[in-house]
Amino acid sequence: MKAIRQVIVCLVIVAAGIYILGNQVPAAQGVLDRFGLLAPLGIERAEEGVADTTARRPRSGATQVITTTVGEQVLADRITAIGDGRAKFAVTVRSNAVGVITDLSLTAGSYVQAGTVIARLRDEAEQIAHEMAQIELEDARIQEQRVARLETAGAVTEVRRRETEVAVRTAELAVRQAEFDLSQRQVMAPISGWVGLIDVQEGDRVNAQDILTTISDRSDILIDFRVPERVVGKMRLGQQIEVMPLGLRNVLLAGEIAAIDSVVDRASRTLLVRGRVANTDDRLRAGMAFSVAMSFPGETLLSIAPLALQWSSEGAFVWTVRDGKAMQATVDIVQRNSDAVLVASDDLKVGEIIVTEGVQTLRKGAEVETVEHIEPPATGTKAETL
Numbered sequence: 292m293k294a295i296r297q298v299i300v301c302l303v304i305v306a307a308g309i310y311i312l313g314n315q316v317p318a319a320q321g322v323l324d325r326f327g328l329l330a331p332l333g334i335e336r337a338e339e340g341v342a343d344t345t346a347r348r349p350r351s352g353a354t355q356v357i358t359t360t361v362g363e364q365v366l367a368d369r370i371t372a373i374g375d376g377r378a379k380f381a382v383t384v385r386s387n388a389v390g391v392i393t394d395l396s397l398t399a400g401s402y403v404q405a406g407t408v409i410a411r412l413r414d415e416a417e418q419i420a421h422e423m424a425q426i427e428l429e430d431a432r433i434q435e436q437r438v439a440r441l442e443t444a445g446a447v448t449e450v451r452r453r454e455t456e457v458a459v460r461t462a463e464l465a466v467r468q469a470e471f472d473l474s475q476r477q478v479m480a481p482i483s484g485w486v487g488l489i490d491v492q493e494g495d496r497v498n499a500q501d502i503l504t505t506i507s508d509r510s511d512i513l514i515d516f517r518v519p520e521r522v523v524g525k526m527r528l529g530q531q532i533e534v535m536p537l538g539l540r541n542v543l544l545a546g547e548i549a550a551i552d553s554v555v556d557r558a559s560r561t562l563l564v565r566g567r568v569a570n571t572d573d574r575l576r577a578g579m580a581f582s583v584a585m586s587f588p589g590e591t592l593l594s595i596a597p598l599a600l601q602w603s604s605e606g607a608f609v610w611t612v613r614d615g616k617a618m619q620a621t622v623d624i625v626q627r628n629s630d631a632v633l634v635a636s637d638d639l640k641v642g643e644i645i646v647t648e649g650v651q652t653l654r655k656g657a658e659v660e661t662v663e664h665i666e667p668p669a670t671g672t673k674a675e676t677l
Contacts, residue, residue: 356649374516414476421469428462
């Protein structure tokens, strides 16, 4: 009795397996139909699916493939370097003399015009010296006028006249010296620009050449970077560059080459180049790091889809469709990009049809049937980052 139960359970399991196989695997329905099992199991044969499969088979033994067109792109040599930025002009303002600061008319971060007095030192002694020099000059000129009148009457010797002229000239120089000494008691902005941090204040005593502050003109930012020697002959003044501050990743600026060094560094085999970028919105600062990129257009190459590239013992090749038949075209890979491969070939030309899918079963001279043709993306310039 137990054996009979086991046999019944096995038959139920087999019947269930055959039923599932017949419903889920249309290819198995032909075998089940030959044994007459479809009708007892209540399975309807998927005639429509079979018809569809037959319809998808290539006619006349041709291999179905998906194709695209050979394009062309310009190979660009792209140089990327990291450079340091500095202001267009930057001046360290120092004290001209020893003294106590009596007036400090500038604020850190403010903008000053060239020639503006930004600091004054105590100048009482220089004021007195200047007034004394003016008095001496006035007295010397009066003496000169008196001698001139006497000379007209013939009562003045040549020596006396010469002494008077020397006295006037000496007094004039004394006035100039006093004016210069007085000017050294005040500090003026040498250029127009932005004031940096200030380390002194009114009442501080400073010595000659002590630093008061820095003034920088950052209307333009100059960027020093290095390029490999192989592109030295391709660069020119005014050439466009792309500049991106490393601290502002979403900011891309356009600049130009402002200066090119004349000597290649022997150790690194690089050349120092100075770029310039406008700082119209005042977002950039001296000392920032910048990524600088510049491109040098090269030769025009064939562009093919990455899926079309195949390999054999003789090297890389692609399948082309010529007169409805598959033919091999040998290619030399020059550059790989994400959306295209740039190649050189004597067997291939722009506009030819090449196979991207269905290459596994292709043979030389085999007939092909194109089921879909995909146009390549718009032709553009691809760059190689070095």
